[in-house]
Amino acid sequence: MGNYDDDTAFLGQKGPFFITLFFLLNAIYISTGFHGLYIVFVGASPLHHCQVMDGNLSKEWLTASIPKEMEDGKTQPSRCWRYNLDTVKNLSARGYSPQDVNLTDIMQEKCVDGWTYSTDIYHSTIVSEWNLVCDSEWKVPFASSTLYMGYLLGSFVSGQLSDRFGRKKVLFTSLAAEALVILAQSFSPSWLLFCILYFFVGAFQISLYITAFVLGTEVLSKSFRVLFTTLGAFLHYCIGYMVLPWIAFAVRDWRYLLRILSVLTVVYIPLWWLIPESPRWLLAQGRVMESEAIVRQAAKKNKVTAPDVIFKESEVKETTLQIGKYSILDILRTSNIRKTTFMCLLLWMAINIGYFGLSLNTSNLSGDPFLNCFLSAVTEVPAYIVATFLLRNCPRRPLLSAFLSIGGGFLLLIQLIPESLHALSLALEMVCKFGFTMSFAVVYIYTVELYPTVLRNLGIGICSSAARIGSITAPYVIFLGTFNRYLPYILMGSLTIVSSISNMFLPETFGKLLPETLEQMQTCKSFLKRDDHILEEGKTTVNMKEEKNKSSQQEINT
Template identity: 35%
Template sequence: MWWEEENATYPMDDELKTLAYPWDDQKKAYDHCHYYSNVTMEPPQRANNSEILSCSTSQVYDTSQFRTSAVIDYSLVCDRAWLRATVQSTYMVGMLLGSYILGDISDRVGRKPVFLTSLVIMVVVGIGQVIIPHYAALIVLRLLLGASLQGIFLVAYVMTMEMVGKRSRTVVGVLAHGFYSIGFFITALMAWLIPSWRWLQVAMTLPALFFIPYYWIIPESARWLLTKRRPEEAKVILEKVAKVNKKQVDERDLEELMKIPIDEDKEAKGTFFDLFRFSRLRFRTLNIFFNWMVNSGVYYGLSLSTSNLGGNPYLNFVISGAVELPGLALATILLDRVGRRIPLAAFLGLGGLCLVSTIFVPKEMTWLLITLAMSGKLCITASYAIIYTLSAEVFPTVVRNVGMGSSSMVARIGGALAPYINMLDDVWGPLPLVIFGSLAGAASLLTLQLPETRSRQLPETLEDGENFGRYSEECEDEKDKKPINICKDETK
């Protein structure tokens, strides 16, 4: 047929479209995955015995905006559209595995070796995606890419937090997310300048080589060395830090620091099952897990759906990154001035309201649809930054690492489901945004059940975690915000 010629384009008026393609009443559009047989162009007519056939082997792609893409090269459309979502979902599964496996290895062998190894894997896998033409290989490589990138970010984040003082952790932690947002701008610019997705992948992968010398520039974490009873190596690093910062450190104080005995009870790590040992701690753990899953799912869902909002996809992607910066700035300001719980609930609730309200926006009002979606992205970015801090402060010290690691793993479940939720726009355009908004609203309400942690002495043991936030503020010591056991339990 004349419409089956590869990558051909023909001007088609409404009469020809009616003859060539079935009409989908649900989508209110022509079905581009099927066509009528026995249709002639001159004169335009369709035979009475024509059948509806699938376009599975004869797609014609519109290359006016994107010359090539993985969707075109691997034919990820129509009946194979779910494979497109699988590519994105597999990447999130890789991040899940990387969070657990590489996080555990970095605790055992050190931060620097895992950081360098993840960098090398990322470069090899990134280039491999370009030169290997098979879809199955692409899936495997995307899995490895997600794991390696999570190893890079996770280890870099931990090293950063371990290098700075207590007063700087909140700001530094949020700034780490800020540089992630800046990557949005760079990615959009590179995608606009490089039309081929394969060359774009190469251009985004090779700069990682510049970070390999970090292995010889950045020292190993002194905190990690102390926990591994390697004080002499930690001392050398701290002396070098003091010298670079032009600070004078008393030798006796430094020696005393190296001799601090490690409390075996505090050094002992809790297990995943300890998070569910007590009823109150169990509820909070499940609450935090759900919060992480929703934050991750909504964040990546909105990030991956910018091209579905209408308008210029490059501009939408830039806006998607731009709104993250004020979101992170607001989170930084509110964390230390207002607290954690109320801002988190407010951002989730407001973001969910923005997304659900898209149901009332006419399809032709693209500007309003984009505004509401990007407002939701701003709010979810802020809430994502806050949940990091709140979670680290709610989990007791003995299970803090396993709690944060488990939360990060659960978050990847939300990220893995996001591409499939985005596919529901074929059923009804606003449906993905409505689902994301409803989940954010539910998480907002559950957040109110978590304790406020600002200026509070953090829980150390599982018993502390069970009783954390259990007493009214009037019963707390004003000096260290530690619950006084003789106070009345307000929850009974």
């Protein structure tokens, strides 16, 4: 077959077909925005204290039976302990008031009768329904992690499925399956089943995200393709992210919230008849007539005339590089590749821990959690716009280090802000989110430009796995805030600063041709200087593979 872009050049770069498809595919990303972070509200922990099951106690004794504890510099009722109820009832029956006794002398006990939860903000969450507090508090970050564990599985499986069954089928199957699993999750009778279903929500959601991304890059024209992969998907994800807190604000019960989010997916049903299959994929499957039919329909919508034969048989020039197949071992084969990979893994992990950590932490911030979540989402919109503009004009290395320094540096400053200035703390956290979001946009392009063509897919795949590990870890980093409010900020800030410094030792890629082979790959800078033995290792590896492939080709020719 001839080149697809050349064969379909008559469609032009714009037109109703491309414009409509651009917005339809981006509309799907809105669902990923409000499906991806609903755990912020579903798993929120309302204010709570031990339940005192005794109607004979006076209101004064009921209040006094809960010990006071210092938390973040404030005196608050204990969430996990109460004074021994038998002792309290005995003192009350003998006519003593709480002021007559030294309460600290009374033995404390755990909340054996359960907890009482505030309904001022949330009517019901999985925390209040299944008592995921105190000794069971670890179950909340674990539930959050199951989504990202599902991401890990979906990332591996979705590509293979879409290559076999088609982009469109996998896209809409993932969309429908995600909605059904969320609906089933709203009926979960236990925390364990909730986590299992949440795992599959993650698997289907990342499959949806990746497949829509691939479909868009294969069907859209070159000009729309660039816009779709830079701003389109990210901004529409932000729209869904911004819609989520308003839905959660109107529906304070976690079960009804999930049901509404699931039912909203029905608006995408008509898209099955509006979004076509990828003509490129159909051509790869040998289904030329079906591919031509889609392109002719696109020509009709764009009001251009299609040639009599769109995909004609032509001479295929053998221009494939004689490099052979590379394996994951080649990522670690040379010293230069190992150093580059290690620093990329650190970057991806730090950025994902910071980004998802701050996203999940919005319900723990001072002030209204719904407004905090909305502001966190709004912050991402200018971040993606600014990052896209800067990527077109600025070097990658100082750009990424600057964004990471903004995110990590302000995280370390938050602990210095007095508790009374919670508005300033919130503003600093939004600045941090801004920095991490811009880093998120830059690191994808920077990594693609660092690795040579022969190892690019493997490199991105390994970095993506590190990103998933980072997102799985993020809920546990936030969980440390139950012991010390500022500990998550210190850990995330320190890790980000370290990654920002290590990034400066990577080579600059702005304005340079993409490397094709290991030999063309740039070496790390500063103390990781370009060593002759590193270059020789790369040359030897390439030469060995080239000789092997030449021998194989000679045998085939013979």
